[in-house]
Amino acid sequence: MNIGDKLPEILGTDQNGKTIKTSDFAGRKLVLYAYPKDNTSGCTAEACSLRDHKEQLQQLGFEILGISKDSADSHKKFIEKQELNFNLIADTNTTLLQQLGAWGEKNMCGKTTIGTLRTTFLVDEQGTITHIFGPKQIKTKEHAQQILDVIK
Numbered sequence: 001m002n003i004g005d006k007l008p009e010i011l012g013t014d015q016n017g018k019t020i021k022t023s024d025f026a027g028r029k030l031v032l033y034a035y036p037k038d039n040t041s042g043c044t045a046e047a048c049s050l051r052d053h054k055e056q057l058q059q060l061g062f063e064i065l066g067i068s069k070d071s072a073d074s075h076k077k078f079i080e081k082q083e084l085n086f087n088l089i090a091d092t093n094t095t096l097l098q099q100l101g102a103w104g105e106k107n108m109c110g111k112t113t114i115g116t117l118r119t120t121f122l123v124d125e126q127g128t129i130t131h132i133f134g135p136k137q138i139k140t141k142e143h144a145q146q147i148l149d150v151i152k
Helices: 041-052 054-059 072-082 095-100 140-151
Strands: 010-013 019-021 029-034 062-068 087-090 103-108 111-116 119-123 129-133
Touching: 010 062, 010 087, 010 095, 029 041, 029 095, 041 054, 041 062, 041 072, 041 140, 054 062, 054 140, 062 095, 072 087, 095 103, 119 140, 129 140
Parallel strands: 029 062, 062 087
Antiparallel strands: 010 019, 029 119, 103 111, 119 129
């Protein structure tokens, strides 16, 4: 997906088995971030950065929603362990990740693999993507501040 594209209506199922739709966020902006794996160092740092800045983001009209291919059960444990204050989509079949363009070839330690490309989408009140942070731009420990710097 690119800037100016609309998110699909059905985003997936969260950690509680609830279907999450773009229309659930109508009238609100959204930080939709795709990350590789629950309970890994970079993904934990990114999630905690967003958790710690949720209030600031909400004051600017944004909700936060994460997505990875991990299971709902894995997401529940991650949320509890890290005291996350937002929902996570369990995209176990990578449908949404592929639609977003956040699934593909990546290079880790000189080895080419297929997986989630760490990507963040800022979405307006109508469900349209207004900004994209690509994998090389995201600094996991400072990601919330990167977002705040763009939207202020």
